[in-house]
Structures are given as C-alpha cells and as structure tokens.
Amino acid sequence: MTALRPEHETGAPYGRAAESGPSYGQQPYEGAGAWHEGQEWSGYEHPGDGGAGQVGAQPYGQRTQQTPYDATTVLPSYDEPASAPSYGPPAPRDGSMPLRGLVDDETVALRATDVGAARLAADRVGGAAPAPAPGGRAARRKAARRHGRRGNGPRTAERPAEAAETALGAPRSRMEARRAARAQKPGAAVLVSRLVGELFITTGVVMLLFVTYQLWWSNVRAHQEAGSAAKHLQQDWANGRREPGEFAPGQGFALLHIPKLDVVAPIAEGTSKTKVLDKGMVGHYGEGSLKTAMPDAKAGNFGLAGHRNTHGEPFRYINRLKPGDPIVVETQDTYFVYKMTSILPVTSPSNTSVLAPIPKGSGFTTPGRYITLTTCTPEFTSTYRMIVWGKMVEERPRSKGKPDALIS
Template sequence: MAATAEDTGTSSPRPAGRRRGTGRIAMAVSVFGELLITAGLVLGLFVVYSLWWTNVVADRAAGRQADKVREHWAEQDTGPGALDTGEGIGFLHVPAMKNGEVLVEKGTSTKVLNDGVAGYYTDPVKATLPMTGKEGNFTLAAHRDGHGAKFHNIDKLKQGDPIVFETKDKWYVYKVYAVLPETSKYNVDVLTPVPKESGRTKPGHYITLTTCTPVYTSRYRYVVWGELVRVDRVDSARTPPKELAG
C-alpha cells in the first residue's frame, strides 16, 4: 500500500497557479501604492508652487514695477504724474490686511493680477479714478491666494478701518463702511458708481475692494466698501497720513 502525505507527515504542495495569482495581487498592490505616493508628491509640489513660489515670483515682479513708478514720480516736477505712467497709477495701503503697499495697475485680467498687484476695473463697470476728482466708485481686485495674495487678509477689515490710496501728489483716505462676505462672482452691482448694495443711495467718492472667497477657491466674491473722508497733499518728505503711522 502506497504511503500518503498524511502517513509521512508531509503536506501537499500548493498548486503553482495559486502562488502565481497571489504574486500578481501583491505586485499590483505595490504598484498602486507607489502611484499613490507619486501622486501625493506631485500634488504637494503643486501646492508649494501655487501657494509659495507664485508669491515669490509675483512679489519680485511687483517690486520692480513699484520701483519704476516711484522713479517716474521723482522725475516729474510738474503735472499730475500719477496719470502719466503706464506701469501703475499709485499704491494702496490697508493696515488691517498687513500686506504693505500694493501697486495699482489698469485692468483685472489674470495676466495683470498675477504680477502681484491690485487692478482697477475697466470692465464690466469702469472704475472712477480718484485723481479725476469725479464722484464714482474706485473699484479694485487682487488675488487672495497665490501670485502675491495681496488681498489674502481682506476678511480682517471691519467698519471704520482706513484704506489709503497714494498717488504722486495726494493721499486719498477712505474709511470702511460696509462688508459683504459672500456674493456671486457675476454680481456686478457691487461695482456700480453708487454701490446701492452697500447701503449707499447717493453719488459720492467710494472705493471697493473685491477678491475670491472662500480662501483657495474662486467660487464667490468677498467685497469691502469704503468712502472718502479726506484728501491730503503729499509733502516733500512724503509723510504718510496719521492712519498709516506706526
């Protein structure tokens, strides 16, 4: 009688097919894991690029443009100055946002804003520039994240906070009077010369800051409105108004 595997104390060998199947599964899991790790690294690098490196590049570009504007002003002995330069019309100072001075240029296209500046609207509603002296709405936009993120801290602004716009000849001092934390990005009424959505019903000298919200998205718009309270002439030392002291 032939001895069985049971009799000899040895186990039956597993079928070769099962070993091959198990190996394929293990290999697939390993490859999938490596792909996940790679995808995570790529995503991480993209986040670093979007939230850090684009800020570095934009700040450098904005700094170069700002230097050109101030050099241009220094060369101008007469005339409006601020309206004569193609590099920028002035500088926005918003202490509550803690973002330093922000160069203001014409237009709100991605190309303009990606240089780390604020842009004034030319479409769909044309901004009224304060240097003209006309009543209207000085409407501005800037990025909230990446590319300089000049309006990143816009949510820190509250009623009564100062917003100062600097030109070659004058300081335009505004005070925040209304905030709209969220509205449709298609809501152009917030940009009208008399921004009735802010509660104002009569012509005046207004400023409007707009940016994307929530942070790191562009789904809605965050809006802050201010009203001009006074205009100071720039002295030879370019002494800032008291709102910017300290």
Template sequence: MPQETHGPQEPNGQPDEFEAAVGRLNDPLNDPLPGRTPPASGTGAPAPQASSAPGTGRRRRHAAPTPSPAPAPPPASGSQGSPWFRAQQEPVRPPEARPAAPTEPIPEPADPPVRTAPAGRPAARSSAPWLDEETMALALRQAEKRGRRSVSRETDAAVSRETESAVSRETTPPATGGRAARRKAAQEAAKRGGRRGRHGGAAATTSTAGAASEPASVPTTRLEARRAARAAKDSPSLIASRALGEVFITLGVLMLLFVTYQLWWTNVMAEEEAGGAANNLQQEWNKGGGEKKNLAVGERFGIMYIPKLDVKAPIAEGIDKHSVLDHGMVGHYDKTSGVKTAMPWDKKGNFAVAAHRNTHGEPFRYINKLTKGDKIIVETKSSYYTYEMESILPQTSPSNISVIGPVPPGSGFTGPGRYITLTTCTPEFTSTFRMIVWGKMVDERPRSKGKPAALGG
C-alpha cells in the same frame, strides 16, 4: 650434568618467561590509582592473585594448571643486568603451590569465556589483574571522549549512550599477558570506540541537517526547474502594483512640492516684486509731472495702503491674473475686464479693484477684518486719496457685477459719489465666491503737502 629441557620458543627465540619478566618492569601505566593498594616493588615478584572468597569484591579467573618447563640456558651474548637474566634468577612459583580451582565455580553468564593456555606452554600470568581492568576502563573512557568530539551538542547524549553500549558489548576480556598485550588490547578497544563514535556522530549530524533542510526540494527535471524559475519571478500583477505604488508616491511628493510652492514661495516672490515696484514708482514720481491718463494693461499707476492690515501694494491697470494679480499687485477694473470703473482722480464714480486673498503676495487676505471708519489710502503721481471703510458683503456670486457699479446696491450709498470697492475670493484657498468691501472718499491731498495723518504725515 643432565641436559635441561626448554619449553616451546617464540618466533623471536625468547621464552614466554621473557614477556612475564618484561611485564613486571616499572611502567607509568602500573602506578596505583587512588584507593588501590600498590603491588610489591623492589623484589620483582608478581602481585598476589585476587581471592575468590566471598566478600572480596572480585572473582578470580582460573586457567588450567600446566607443568612449568625447565628454564632455558642464558644466551651467550646476554649480560647479568638484562631483563632475561633477572627473570631467570627470580623463583618461579610451582603450579602445585597455586590455589586449586573450586570444584563448583560461581556461574558467570555475563563474563566472556576464560582463555586457557595451549598445551605445552605455561599460562601467561598478569602482574596485576586489577590494574589490567583499570587500564581498560581508562582506555575506554578516552575512546569515548574522542568519539564525542565529532558529535553535535544535540546528539551528544544519544551517541554517547550508543557508543557505551556497543563498546561494552564488543569489548574483549582484559588481556592477561604482559605490557605489550595490554597495550595492544587497549589500542584495539580505543579504535573500536572512536570508530563507532565517529560513525554515530556523522549519522546524527546528517539526520539533524536533513531535518533542518527537509522543506527544501530540488527539481529533478527541466520542466520542474522551469516551473520553479517562473514561480520565483514576480507576477505581472505584483509588478503592476509596485509600479502604481511608485507612481502614487511620486505624485504625492510632487503635490507636496506644489503646495509648498503655492503657499510659501509665491508669497516670497510676489512680495519682493511688489515692494520693488512700489519703490520704483515713488522714485519716478519725485521727478514731477502730471497723471498719465491712457494706461496699458499691466502698467502701474498708484500704490494702495491699508494701515490697519499693514498693506502696501502697487496698483496696475487691468485684473489679468498672470500679468497683474500673480505679481502681488492690485488690479483696476478697466474696459478689458468687461466693466470699466472710475479712476481715483475722477470727480464721480466707483474706483473698483481686485487682488488675491491667498498666495502670490495675498494683499487682500484679511480685508474681512476691516470695520467701519478704517482708512484705505491710494497714492498716485500727484495726490493722496483717503477713503473710509463703509460696509462689507461677505459673499456673493462672481457673476454679480453690480457690486462694482457707480452706486453699488447693498453698499449703503444712496447717490453718486467718489467710492472705492475692494473685491477678492472667498472662502480662503478657493475661488467659489467673492467678498466685497465698500468705502467712500473723505480726503484728497497733493503729494507736495506731505503724507496724510493716517500714514504718519
């Protein structure tokens, strides 16, 4: 029996038919895609080659026909169920049965050059050329997806277009070998696509970050760093303006607190003190005794009632602001005031008094509302003295002391008598002028006989 000749061996000692047989094995990657015709199964025969006739939608790539070498003898240790044995049992298509290459192939300037098998080796046949192209397209799409993951939303479209163009330019033709060759080609394409996607995404991200941080400048020298530090500090004028603003705010708060104290709290304190002083006087008077003639400044000796204004305030000697008026009391003009006036129990004279119109109890705030005939009552230790309001002077100078004389001019009195004069500041919340109210005595009643009718007696 003549000795069979064998083709060139691979480094692992297996013929090329072994790779072709392995490529025809069932593989999940060879499952048909939607709209494709699956290859023949069960026979192990290779899929039919795509036709080069017009209208088929595919161009066939031809390789130079080479003589098929004689089959190699099976290895001693191989079994009949091995892939190599099945490959040897399958009929090998002779080269002359293949369709001849067209004499004038259609020019394909965009396609890569056709690879030809080296001399002495059979051309590697693809089990399904259309499947190889679909596998490559799937691999490229997966590579593009991995490349897009590292790209920001703003640069996704630009990077994807760049990646697609780069991959399409550098992609090699589909592998025509077995499954190992196809897998290797897909892995290389995926690596190239993923690398370019990452580089493009990093560049786009860097450019975006650079554009966002473009206004910021970093000092490069110590002098520039010092200048930047000085510029970051507040200028002396800014610090001074802030301090001045804080001072004004503090002063405003203090003024608000002062106004609140003057207009509200002083009234509360003065009314409480004046009410207590009046009650203490009445308790002392109930013990009996006569009028005290020599009085010290600030000493209380009587109580004034103005029923129309609901006023009840103690009367003290002198018109000193701090010791008398600021305590909510009515002050009597004595010799320390510059003009000494009569007392209520004197048989003739003008009993002149003063009090605050605003703040500190403000006993005379509404004396401008008094009309002729309104009662003004003064209670002392021994008697009640009742006066009737006679006239009013809305405004006069503080230096006009004639208004508290024995017979005040402008009061309507024509001769000496027993009169009363009320003085206070005007307008309200100022002390620019003085308001004057005059009255004359109409009744004198001992305390032992009870209160006068004006007080409900």
C-alpha cells in the same frame, strides 16, 4: 546481568564463614548482616536464620522467587557451573534484573543509543543526522569534536530540503533550477500592483509639489515682482517722469496702503490674472463694462480686485477691517484717504452691481467718491466674492507730506 555465585565447598550458607575455609567473596566488613561486594539482595523480608532485611538470610541452595525483567530473557540455572564471576553493576534493590549483555567489549549498545539520539535531534531541527564515525570510542569522540568545531552543538541545515539535498549529495538539476528561478520572478498581478503603487506615489509627490508652489513659492515670486514694480514706480515719481492719464493694461500707476493689515501693493490697470493679479499687484476695474472711475474723479466708484490666497495674497485679511479703518491710495501727485464703511461677506461672482457708481448693498444712497475692494471667498476657493466699501474723507497733495493714516 550479575553472574551467580558458585556454591561453597562446605555447603554453608552464603555470607557465613565455614569451618574449613572462607566463603566466596569477602568476610563481613562490619559483622553479620552487612552487604558485601558481589553479594545479591534477595529482598527486605525473607524468612530464614538471617532475619528480616538481612543479606544472605536465605540458604544458598534455594532459588529466590523473582520476576524476570523480560519474558524473552533466559536466566541460567543455579545448577549450571559458573565459569567466572562478573563484575558488572549489582542487581537493583527492587528485585528486577538488568538486561543481559548491556556491556560488552565494543559497547554496541552505547553506539546504537548515540546514533538514535543523533537522528532524533536531527529530526527535531529539520536537518540530517550525522553519520556515525567508524571505529571505537576514541574515533567517535574525535569525530564529534571535529563536527562541532564551529559551534557548541552539531551544525544543522536551515531548511529541511537543503539538508536532505546536502545529505544525499545530489546537486539540483537544471530543470529544477529553472523552475526555482521562475518561482522567484514576480507574477503579473504583482507587477500591476507595483505599477499602481508607483503611480500613486508619483501622483502624491506631484500634488505635494503643486501645493508647495501654490501656498509658498507663488507668494515668494509675487512679493518679489510686486516689490520691484512699487520700487520702479516710486523712482519714476521721484525723477519727475509723468505718465498720461490713461494707462496700458498691466501698467502700474498707484500704490495701495492698508495700514491695519500692513499691506503695500502696487495698483495696475486691468484685472488680468496673468499680467496683474498673479504678480502680487492689485487690479483696477478699468476695462469694458466693468470700467470704474479713477481716484481723482469728482464722483464715482474706484473698484479694485486682488487675490485672497496665493500670489502675494494682498486681500487675504480684508475681512478684519472695521468701519473707520483707513485705506490710502497713493498716486504721483496726491494721497487719497478712504474710511472703511461696510462689508458684504458673500455674494455671487456675477453681482457686478457692487461696482456701480452708487454701489448696491453698500449703504450709500447718493453719488460720492467711493472705493470698492473685491476678492474670493471662502479662502482657497473662488466660489463666491467678498466686498468691502469705503468713502473718501481726505485728498492730500504729496507736497504736504504723508497723511496721518500713514504716520503711525
């Protein structure tokens, strides 16, 4: 705290000039009532000859009634001789007294404050507080600059456990390292879940590849094979190579034209899925109990089957045919032209009566030269069958050129 002033030799009140000499301190800078360095405020209103709010208005010999800053603080008596005036900060204007010994030669209080603040900051970030540097203020500043060289502030550990471990300087034991390694290994439940997830992903990829094969690649392959079969068939016709009236299963013998749907597909004997239909060709019902007539027969029903989806899908859009739309069968010597007459959208796969010489449900009542197209429905399923019928309207030799249905 600020040291008390010694009494003036003359006993005059502090702050006024005595007759025999100057008072302790300095003369007033701007007259009576001004504050001087080393003087003490006793309050804004004190009775005395100085008036209210005047410095030094109370006689020096009387005690100023002030409340101590702390009950443990011992104030020296006014009667004790003062060895030397202290040049610390003046007393606060509110009448309180500063702590005794706030400033000393080694600034002990400042060091304690710095250490406490550092520990508080370390606790907030979860790290260990840096140890105070030994020595004076210059040594601490040098240590602080060296400690914060790599950043704007003190470096802290990312995890409190690692910070404490680093601060203690104790490395992790082998047992603790093994426990940590075992903790990092996935458990049985995690491994099972990963295996199930990989199986699902693999299954999904396989299904995606299968769908891509069915909807895209199978059509590509079927179009290539059907195109090759049609080309070879036309080359044989051009070279005059004749075939017997009966054809082997899977052997091509004619071409089917549906101008409205832009379909040109080879017709092969039989309805085998692998040998005929999956190769993009149209199959003729010519075997067993489902054997139907050939186009050149004087009467009968020429029955054909084809895929509606995948593998070339030649019959995909036969549901768009309207009565009167042409359907042409081209053989080695003749063009057979049919006109679409009726359609049966849905029927059972076991309904073979649609292939009879007089097809049931077609609307025909007398024998004639008919054509029947069969395919699966709905799309991408084989649950039911769709049937399209037509009646022959023209038989034209190839020597007379193409029919009008193919010239447009």
